[in-house]
Amino acid sequence: MHELVVIGFGNSLRQDDGFGPAVVERLSERIHHERIVLLAPSTLTPELAATLAETRQVIFIDACATLSPGEVARFDLVCDERSDVSLVHFLSPEALLVWTKRLYGHVPTAELWLVGTEQTELSEELTDVVAARVDEFVLALEERIAADVPPGGSLN
Amino acid sequence: MPILTIEPITRIEGHARITLQLNDAGEIEDAKLHITQLRGFERFCEGRPFPEMPSLTARTCGICPVSHLIAASKACDELMAVEIPPAAVRLRRVMNLAQLLQSHALSFFHLSSPDLLLGWDADPAARNVFGLMREHPQLARDGIRLRQIGQSVIECLAGKRVHPAWIVPGGVQSPMTQAMRAEIRALLPEAMEIAERTYRLYRGVVKRFRDESEAFGDMPTLFMGLVDAKGNLEHYDGLLRIKDCEGNLIEQGVRADEYAEVIAEAVEAHSYVKSPYYRPMGYPHGLYRVGPLARLNIINRCGTPAADEALEEFRALSPGKPVSSSFHYHYARLVEMLFAVERLEQLTADDGILDQKVRARARSNKNRGVGISEAPRGTLIHDYTIDDDGRVTAVNLIVATGHNNLAMNRAVLQVARRYVEGPKVSEAMLNRVEAVIRCFDPCMSCASHELGRMPLDVRVIGRDGAELQRMLRG
Numbered sequence: 001m002h003e004l005v006v007i008g009f010g011n012s013l014r015q016d017d018g019f020g021p022a023v024v025e026r027l028s029e030r031i032h033h034e035r036i037v038l039l040a041p042s043t044l045t046p047e048l049a050a051t052l053a054e055t056r057q058v059i060f061i062d063a064c065a066t067l068s069p070g071e072v073a074r075f076d077l078v079c080d081e082r083s084d085v086s087l088v089h090f091l092s093p094e095a096l097l098v099w100t101k102r103l104y105g106h107v108p109t110a111e112l113w114l115v116g117t118e119q120t121e122l123s124e125e126l127t128d129v130v131a132a133r134v135d136e137f138v139l140a141l142e143e144r145i146a147a148d149v150p151p152g153g154s155l156n
Numbered sequence: 157m158p159i160l161t162i163e164p165i166t167r168i169e170g171h172a173r174i175t176l177q178l179n180d181a182g183e184i185e186d187a188k189l190h191i192t193q194l195r196g197f198e199r200f201c202e203g204r205p206f207p208e209m210p211s212l213t214a215r216t217c218g219i220c221p222v223s224h225l226i227a228a229s230k231a232c233d234e235l236m237a238v239e240i241p242p243a244a245v246r247l248r249r250v251m252n253l254a255q256l257l258q259s260h261a262l263s264f265f266h267l268s269s270p271d272l273l274l275g276w277d278a279d280p281a282a283r284n285v286f287g288l289m290r291e292h293p294q295l296a297r298d299g300i301r302l303r304q305i306g307q308s309v310i311e312c313l314a315g316k317r318v319h320p321a322w323i324v325p326g327g328v329q330s331p332m333t334q335a336m337r338a339e340i341r342a343l344l345p346e347a348m349e350i351a352e353r354t355y356r357l358y359r360g361v362v363k364r365f366r367d368e369s370e371a372f373g374d375m376p377t378l379f380m381g382l383v384d385a386k387g388n389l390e391h392y393d394g395l396l397r398i399k400d401c402e403g404n405l406i407e408q409g410v411r412a413d414e415y416a417e418v419i420a421e422a423v424e425a426h427s428y429v430k431s432p433y434y435r436p437m438g439y440p441h442g443l444y445r446v447g448p449l450a451r452l453n454i455i456n457r458c459g460t461p462a463a464d465e466a467l468e469e470f471r472a473l474s475p476g477k478p479v480s481s482s483f484h485y486h487y488a489r490l491v492e493m494l495f496a497v498e499r500l501e502q503l504t505a506d507d508g509i510l511d512q513k514v515r516a517r518a519r520s521n522k523n524r525g526v527g528i529s530e531a532p533r534g535t536l537i538h539d540y541t542i543d544d545d546g547r548v549t550a551v552n553l554i555v556a557t558g559h560n561n562l563a564m565n566r567a568v569l570q571v572a573r574r575y576v577e578g579p580k581v582s583e584a585m586l587n588r589v590e591a592v593i594r595c596f597d598p599c600m601s602c603a604s605h606e607l608g609r610m611p612l613d614v615r616v617i618g619r620d621g622a623e624l625q626r627m628l629r630g
Contacts, residue, residue: 047300050300
């Protein structure tokens with residue numbers, strides 16, 4: 001069983017939409033822990049359910065166009081089986097939790113961490129206001145790991 | 157990377173629109189599938205240095221980026237005028253087959269099997285992947301696992317599952333290690349077990365669908381795809397072959413740089429998707445199909461034992477002639493899943509795949525390069541022209557869903573004529589229209605796969621052009 005899965009998702013060619021992958025990339029340079037999985041997909045896809053089925057907690061990191069640029073929001077996610085869980089080629093975090101429960105009978109504790117986007121044009125560079133949040137998220141994740149995850153790897 | 161501005165920004169993801177034209181007798185006269193999203197890749201790639209093309213065009217799709225990486229890299233290989241190392245060819249093939257496996261798994265297990273196993277007339281609230289999970293939980297888990305295996309192979313080679321930048325002009329970025337090979341090969345027995353189990357299950361249920369087989373795009377068209385030097389199933393390289401609906405060989409041995417001699421493209425006002433056609437037959441008569449169904453119809457053999465056995469059973473659906481019903485794309489996908497696993501086993505068993513020479517390097521030596529590969533959904537063509545400084549001046553992309561555009565429209569018309577009576581559109585009709593489109597597994601609109609809730613806008617137009625009925629869903 002994994003202790004923690006961090007999924008930072010988004011399109012890294014669309015400026016601030018690449019915030020989640022940028023956080024995971026930075027975190028992966030600092031964290032090496034055998035029971036922590038770091039993923040940076042562009043979208044959430046069905047096979048991630050198999051990973052979450054073997055996970056105690058998951059943190060999704062995404063960019064959000066409806067928050068103010070650089071604004072941060074964190075939510076606890078619940079597995080609500082009434083939520084829209086339709087499959088297109090991708091899933092929402094909530095839908096992925098429902099998939100995991102229905103298929104494997106297990107749901108990890110889940111949180112969604114968001115940052116508001118300023119621009120999502122064609123570029124690999126985050127805007128300054130959003131880039132400034134990357135280290136903040138990495139620090140918060142390291143603190144979470146130090147508090148919640150039993151030793152088994154290293155924090156460089 | 158500089159910021160590019162694209163105008164107009166008219167990307168409307170996930171919406172298809174269908175118009176049905178009635179005659180004076182209230183019968184269906186015409187039907188059109190409108191794809192209303194614009195991606196603009198052909199235009200905004202202009203001016204970029206050609207080595208960027210694989211990573212740029214891979215962003216066309218989050219499901220089959222490997223196909224674009226491969227076709228783009230092959231076009232760049234041509235621009236550099238290099239012969240890439242044999243190990244790189246093998247490694248590209250491995251990644252292409254892994255992607256085929258995961259893409260077919262998504263299409264069959266999670267998008268189409270609820271229709272096939274739960275019934276066309278089932279309540280959309282139940283005719284979805286959760287209904288499938290309730291009725292066939294092992295099948296749903298098998299789908300997840302097979303996709304996971306395909307993605308794991310891609311990740312093992314490239315370091316990431318989606319948009320891997322490992323396939324590059326001239327070859328691949330890094331060789332395969334013994335450990336990587338062992339990791340990939342360890343996954344294959346389970347993949348084969350799932351592929352065989354699913355194939356057997358489908359064989360058991362396909363006989364139920366006689367009506368759908370006759371109505372779901374069962375029509376005379378040409379079939380096109382790549383074949384290898386022996387005329388066998390080929391997804392990476394080879395030459396284009398075209399057969400007609402009677403099985404006659406119309407074209408064979410068409411090289412990538414000759415594709416425009418047999419394929420031309422029309423543009424229709426009602427859709428952003430181009431409508432390619434077979435040039436000698438003209439537009440719109442020269443419609444053809446690509447993808448799993450077409451591939452199995454044009455080849456001599458698959459070239460692997462289990463897939464060849466399945467191919468014989470597939471061909472029994474239409475003895476002596478190509479299988480003409482688009483409904484049997486599903487069947488063809490399952491045969492290709494068997495093939496993909498078997499070929500992965502063969503390719504990774506060869507020690508040549510471990511060779512350390514995996515990349516040829518050169519600057520541009522030609523001004524035009526065309527790369528063709530077989531994506532999960534069909535033939536993918538990347539055609540680039542560059543200036544003497546290596547900057548792209550023209551791009552033509554013909555994707556599988558474009559090749560199938562005319563055929564999809566014809567299939568929608570056929571379904572409408574079979575199931576729509578008078579101006580009244582029923583939910584059952586919508587279900588079948590949705591399902592016939594899904595047979596082709598079109599990729600330009602991810603939401604076109606949404607089960608039971610495909611965002612559809614169906615309009616029934618009378619002879620005088622007046623809108624008689626409009627039914628919106630999603």
